[in-house]
Amino acid sequence: MVSDTDALFASTSSDGVVNVWEVILPSSSGGECKLSSLDSLFVGRKPMVALSLAQLPGNSGQLVLATGGLDNKIHIYCGERTGKFVHACELKGHTDWIRSLDFSLPIYTNGETSSVLLVSSSQDKGIRIWKMALCDSLSNKGTSLASYIKGPAFVAGSSSYQISLESLLIGHEDWVYSVQWQPPQSSSTEGTECNQPQSILSASMDKTMMIWQPEKTTGIWINVVTVGELSHSALGFYGGHWSPSGDSTLAHGYGGSFHLWKNVGIDFDDWKPQKVPSGHFAPVSDISWARCGEYLLSVSHDQTTRVFAPWCNVSSSDDGEAWHEIARPQVHGHDINCVTIIKGKGNHRFVSGADEKVGRVFEAPLSFLKSLNHTNSWKFNSSNDHLADMQILGANMSALGLSQKPIYVQAPSASVDKNSNEGIDTLETIPAAVPVVLTEPPIEEQLAWHTLWPESHKLYGHGNELFSVCCDHEGKLVASSCKAQSASVAEIWLWQVGSWKSVGRLHSHTLTVTQMEFSYDNNFLLTVSRDRHFSIFEIKQTGLDEISHRLVIRQEAHKRIIWACSWNPFGHEFATGSRDKTVKIWAVENGSSVKLLTTLPTFRSSVTALSWLGIDRQRNRGLLAVGMENGLIEMLSLSNAKAEDGSFPVLNATLVVQFDPLICHVSTVNRLRWKNSDKSEDSSAVQLASCGADHCVRVFEVKCS
Numbered sequence: 001m002v003s004d005t006d007a008l009f010a011s012t013s014s015d016g017v018v019n020v021w022e023v024i025l026p027s028s029s030g031g032e033c034k035l036s037s038l039d040s041l042f043v044g045r046k047p048m049v050a051l052s053l054a055q056l057p058g059n060s061g062q063l064v065l066a067t068g069g070l071d072n073k074i075h076i077y078c079g080e081r082t083g084k085f086v087h088a089c090e091l092k093g094h095t096d097w098i099r100s101l102d103f104s105l106p107i108y109t110n111g112e113t114s115s116v117l118l119v120s121s122s123q124d125k126g127i128r129i130w131k132m133a134l135c136d137s138l139s140n141k142g143t144s145l146a147s148y149i150k151g152p153a154f155v156a157g158s159s160s161y162q163i164s165l166e167s168l169l170i171g172h173e174d175w176v177y178s179v180q181w182q183p184p185q186s187s188s189t190e191g192t193e194c195n196q197p198q199s200i201l202s203a204s205m206d207k208t209m210m211i212w213q214p215e216k217t218t219g220i221w222i223n224v225v226t227v228g229e230l231s232h233s234a235l236g237f238y239g240g241h242w243s244p245s246g247d248s249t250l251a252h253g254y255g256g257s258f259h260l261w262k263n264v265g266i267d268f269d270d271w272k273p274q275k276v277p278s279g280h281f282a283p284v285s286d287i288s289w290a291r292c293g294e295y296l297l298s299v300s301h302d303q304t305t306r307v308f309a310p311w312c313n314v315s316s317s318d319d320g321e322a323w324h325e326i327a328r329p330q331v332h333g334h335d336i337n338c339v340t341i342i343k344g345k346g347n348h349r350f351v352s353g354a355d356e357k358v359g360r361v362f363e364a365p366l367s368f369l370k371s372l373n374h375t376n377s378w379k380f381n382s383s384n385d386h387l388a389d390m391q392i393l394g395a396n397m398s399a400l401g402l403s404q405k406p407i408y409v410q411a412p413s414a415s416v417d418k419n420s421n422e423g424i425d426t427l428e429t430i431p432a433a434v435p436v437v438l439t440e441p442p443i444e445e446q447l448a449w450h451t452l453w454p455e456s457h458k459l460y461g462h463g464n465e466l467f468s469v470c471c472d473h474e475g476k477l478v479a480s481s482c483k484a485q486s487a488s489v490a491e492i493w494l495w496q497v498g499s500w501k502s503v504g505r506l507h508s509h510t511l512t513v514t515q516m517e518f519s520y521d522n523n524f525l526l527t528v529s530r531d532r533h534f535s536i537f538e539i540k541q542t543g544l545d546e547i548s549h550r551l552v553i554r555q556e557a558h559k560r561i562i563w564a565c566s567w568n569p570f571g572h573e574f575a576t577g578s579r580d581k582t583v584k585i586w587a588v589e590n591g592s593s594v595k596l597l598t599t600l601p602t603f604r605s606s607v608t609a610l611s612w613l614g615i616d617r618q619r620n621r622g623l624l625a626v627g628m629e630n631g632l633i634e635m636l637s638l639s640n641a642k643a644e645d646g647s648f649p650v651l652n653a654t655l656v657v658q659f660d661p662l663i664c665h666v667s668t669v670n671r672l673r674w675k676n677s678d679k680s681e682d683s684s685a686v687q688l689a690s691c692g693a694d695h696c697v698r699v700f701e702v703k704c705s
Contacts, residue, residue: 002081005025006024006025007022008023008081012049012067013047016046017040018041019037020041020085021035021036022035022037039084041085043067043075044071047069048067048075049070054103055106056134057113057133062157064116064156065078065085066101067101068094068120068122069098070097072097072098073092074090074091075090076154089152091152093128093165094120094122094124094126094128097123099122099175099178100178100179100180101120101179105194105196106196113134114134115131116131116132117181118131121176121178122176125174125175125176129165129168130164133163133164134160135153150163151163167214169212169223171210174236176204178201178240178241179200180240180242181199181200184197199212199246202240203237203240205237205238207235208226209237209251210226211226211249227261229444235254237259238252238254248263249261257448258276259276259443261274275442278306278325278444278447281300281695282300282301282302282335283667284298284299284671284691284693284695284697285336285338286299286691287299287339288340288673289674290341291475293675294372295308295326296689296699297339299336299338300335302695303334303354305330305350305362306325308324310323310324311375312374325442327371327442328448328452329350330360331448336355337355339469340471342471344474344475347369349361349362351495353469355466357463357465358459359466360455361455361456363453363454365393367394367451368394371437374440391409394407394450394452394453394454395435396432396433397433403455407435433449433452436450459493461502461505464484465482466481467514468516470518473518476522477494477496477497478497480495481512483512487509490508490513490529490531492507494506503546504549506551508537509531511530513528513529514529515564518539520567520570523539524539524552526565532560532562533556533562535551535553536594537549538552552591553594558580559578560606562576563577563606564607565610566611568620568622569677570620573585573587573597574588575612580606581602582599584600585598585600603626603628605628606628608627608628608629608669609690610625610626610672611672611674611688612674613686614677621637623702625672629668632661632669633658633665633672635655635658659700665693669690672689674687684703
């Protein structure tokens with residue numbers, strides 16, 4: 001910042017060009033920023049990946065730009081505010097790529113600015129502090145031997161500057177991705193003068209952040225604080241930042257996970273981990289509400305399954321609920337495509353399908369059930385039969401990251417010989433999870449390692465990667481489908497909940513079945529496919545472990561792929577949505593035929609998600625949420641009216657609301673789910689969850705009149 005309304009910044013890219021920009025900020029709100037390019041520097045075939053811009057000490061008005069990158073050198077450029085930048089010198093010392101550069105504020109000596117410090121970090125695991133000091137004019141003087149010993153010297157304007165290596169900081173055990181000076185602190189009541197604290201924050205791939213400060217007596221820079229993650233799944237830190245006040249540090253890791261520490265000590269430093277927002281870092285492919293709406297389960301191509309829920313004892317910034325990620329039941333080795341929560345009685349269970357031929361069944365451990373005590377909508381009852389005898393406390397991750405093994409309540413503690421070097425740096429050194437009952441929302445390390453659910457069963461049968469799963473409304477049957485390019489592979493498998501035996505294989509489609517849903521009376525299974533057809537199967541329970549099924553109808557419904565379907569909670573009407581930008585409403589008549597009730601007006605984009613909410617059973621009135629490929633969500637009111645002769649119902653469809661694009665997704669909406677299938681009479685609002693290819697899970701509150 002040159003002034004309150006004038007700022008300079010530099011940018012670099014892989015084309016080998018560094019640009020210097022000036023931005024004039026508006027003096028009042030509502031004005032426009034004026035952006036102009038001051039200079040472009042071509043740095044060669046090896047691009048720069050780190051930049052830092054500062055004003056040289058003294059009253060010369062000269063600027064200095066430090067660049068570092070793939071040639072292991074730090075290049076120094078000098079220039080005026082409005083002039084061209086010229087190459088002044090280069091600093092050698094690092095033996096690998098430069099990853100981060102940061103200039104300090106000018107250092108004051110006897111009331112005048114005499115020097116500025118530059119800190120650099122590299123993949124050579126080292127950190128270097130360079131001092132750029134103002135010296136007497138070099139005019140009429142030869143270059144002395146001392147200048148060569150100290151380092152390069154350069155002239156900028158009428159002043160000369162000497163660069164020397166101030167300190168070499170060694171402590172990290174892996175690449176150091178970022179270094180940053182602590183933000184300056186105001187030294188006057190008006191805030192016009194700032195002092196540069198002698199404190200540097202570094203973040204490394206060794207999963208630690210360190211704070212470096214010079215020792216008071218010797219001035220030697222030492223590591224005074226080290227914070228980090230013990231979980232093996234953190235995979236290191238890609239950057240670290242100070243808070244403006246300097247009492248907190250924030251790191252970001254693989255997948256965008258945040259890690260926050262705050263100095264809570266009064267008379268001494270005491271850095272403690274803090275809660276931070278979390279979420280998926282790849283497209284979210286499916287979501288499913290818990291059977292009573294206590295939490296929302298989501299799966300993603302980031303290979304994780306996550307549980308989000310409101311937490312009752314966490315203060316929120318407004319009067320609404322404070323939502324947190326409270327568990328990460330599955331951390332997998334394949335992208336996860338689909339999930340369904342098992343309804344009915346018994347423990348919390350879900351089935352997930354990933355880019356593998358196996359479906360996996362997970363069951364909530366005791367630690368999760370007790371942790372739900374502290375959320376807003378569920379209370380643990382130890383007298384329940386299925387919980388009283390529960391012996392599984394949590395789960396451990398296997399070495400290959402596929403199966404999750406249970407941890408039992410009375411598990412014997414295995415003695416470990418700490419002096420033995422056997423197994424060091426091998427897969428066998430993965431630490432054991434420590435599941436505990438959470439009394440407050442967990443931090444990233446707990447989520448990634450200590451909130452896993454044990455895997456209870458595997459479902460074998462499909463020939464390709466699983467693509468869709470669904471469960472009936474009594475929790476007795478699960479249907480699954482996989483990616484397919486032929487009729488033999490596109491079959492739908494039915495699994496009996498509990499025994500997890502295959503009790504049926506349904507044949508109808510010729511390409512991938514994209515979504516399935518049971519009717520709310522569990523009599524029919526609706527399936528839609530890439531082959532542009534929908535199919536309806538009649539499902540009947542014929543015995544204790546036997547069911548019968550028959551294909552009621554298979555019909556071509558759209559001109560393009562059918563992505564979504566949804567049943568009316570009050571009857572046998574259903575909706576289908578397609579890439580052809582249309583939504584059609586159908587009705588099953590007499591259990592053997594299907595009638596097209598209406599085709600809704602063409603939408604602006606491909607329809608990728610549908611969810612039907614029942615509002616008034618007597619009038620068969622409901623809301624249909626429609627999600628599209630462009631990320632937008634619309635809601636339509638559907639109701640049946642009797643025809644004049646009183647024989648055939650006529651469906652009325654009215655657009656109720658188009659969600660504000662600012663609260664919608666910015667990419668494809670993959671799934672929409674109402675919290676409850678029908679609105680209870682004593683509630684004026686219902687919740688709609690959505691997930692999309694923009695890595696987001698969103699929960700909307702819809703007020704029904």
